[in-house]
Amino acid sequence: MRLIGILVIVGGWLIAISGLFVTNSNGVRAIIACAGIAVTIFGILKVLNGYYLERAIWKK
């Protein structure tokens, strides 16, 4: 699960970077970058943190 989380996080970053190559429009690049950031945050707070929340010390 942790590796999946890392993959999602890095994937979000790559999405943001990809905007540099697929278009010259700054507006579209900004939207792609925001999408990439959203994926990254999802990976951190939902996927990766979800793994640790399941095993949280206060649930034991």
Place this chain on the structure above:
Amino acid sequence: MNSLKTRTLMLLAVLGLAATFSFAALLRAEGTALTDKDLSSISASASTDEITAKGDPGAEFTGTVRDVTVSDSAKGLTLADLVNQAGQNKIAINFVWTLVTGFLVMFMQAGFALVETGLIRAKNANHTMMMNFMVYGLGLFAYYVCGFAIQMGGCAPIANLGGVYPLNHEQVVTLFGKPWGLFGTKGFFLHGATYDVGIMVLFLFQMVFMDTTTTIVTGSCAERWKYSAFCVSTIGLGALIYPLFGNWAWGCGWLSQLGVNFGLGHGYCDFAGSGVVHAVGGITACAVAMIIGPRIGKFNRNGSPNVIPGHNIVLVLAGCFILAFGWFGFNPGSTLGASGNGCLRIGSIAVNTMLAGCTGSFGALLYMWIRYGKPDASMAGNGLLAGLVAITAPSGFVNPLAAAVIGWIAGILVCLAVEFFDRVPKIDDPVGAISVHGVNGLWGVLSVGLFADGRSNYGGSWNGVAGSVKGLFYGDAGQLVAQLIGIATLLGAIFALSFLWNWLVDVVVGQRCNPKAELAGLDLPEMGAFCYPDFQLKTTESTIYASSGSSMALKD
């Protein structure tokens, strides 16, 4: 009659000719360059004998031509001597400025130590102070060995510091036809040609910045971080993770070249490090806090958070003042000089810093007062720090009004972020470091892309792109995109790297101390001594009396 007329005309012609020659001579005199000969007539207004006898209480005779270094005493003072002296004066001013501001930033370590220690419980005070104390040594060592080379090994030239020309090798890969600078390769151990006066100044200044990053993590992981794991984790941050992003943003790496390579404004712009220093620290703090998990007692079985108050608000607010003082080194010092290349903007940068800190604390104070009915002291302090963190990246590019707005938003943002991390992802952050440095570091990076007003001019260009940095509100959407790419990199690449490194530390060393030690307080089990040996300490399970030679040494 004719002869009189002729004589008059001749006289007029002679006078006219004389006037013409005089005017030409005057013009020539004004346009003539100084020569070494002209300098020989300049002498000091008092002899050394006179000064020896009377002194110079009015500073009339100190700092004269006598103080200009003459390269050849046989020739006397030459123009070359004057020009060299002017160049050395400029670099000397910049060296002194950068060093003194670096010393201020170093002193921020004391501020961080006080803030973090004040915000945790008394039973962990020694442990927290010792983490803050040792980040200095551990981080410095790691940065000296390889961090500086990775970050700044290819950053030359830096005109304000005399060029630092030996730092001239950046490892670059070409992808999709564009060069991507990844890391520097000159300056390991500061040996060889990097034993250079300008590079020493740059090293000191960059080192204290890196140390700020490493000390952020100790706050979010306080009260449960095993000391040995902290040491290893800090070395990795100072040796690799921080320098890598530092290179991409400040060392001629790929983020700084987004303007040159992709036409995105002036590339990623981060004047003094909201992203490089604070967001890297805050994001790493988030990764480590996630791995370590929350303190025992922070969350109830149903997941609701408990407030665990700090033990000394005096330390917290005194620390905040020290940090605010040190920030006058952090931001204005990032010009790397006070003379030339637009460095006179240091006054504006200092005022922006002051304003954002002020409005940040004001925003947080008001938010807490309105929401909870009381002006919370620790959150007012965190608001001040949040404003300062947020203005760090834009401080060199925005006007005072924008600085005040950025700080105000930061002050409110930090309160919202603290509540968010407690309630939604349930990441325990005893001092609010993730909210102060991570969230507001990212806000600072974004704010450059919004508020940069295009009025700054640091030598006519920034990151190799001519002209001044402009944000979206001043007509450059490309700059905003560059900043968004920077944020994505911080959250994607730097978080992933920090997480992987600290995961490895967790597997090899173990990040979290044992529960018994945590409940009793880490001072005795981890450090072998109490911070307050004569005080009565409250622990979760029982009350113990701390005293020297205590028999309460805890076993696993």
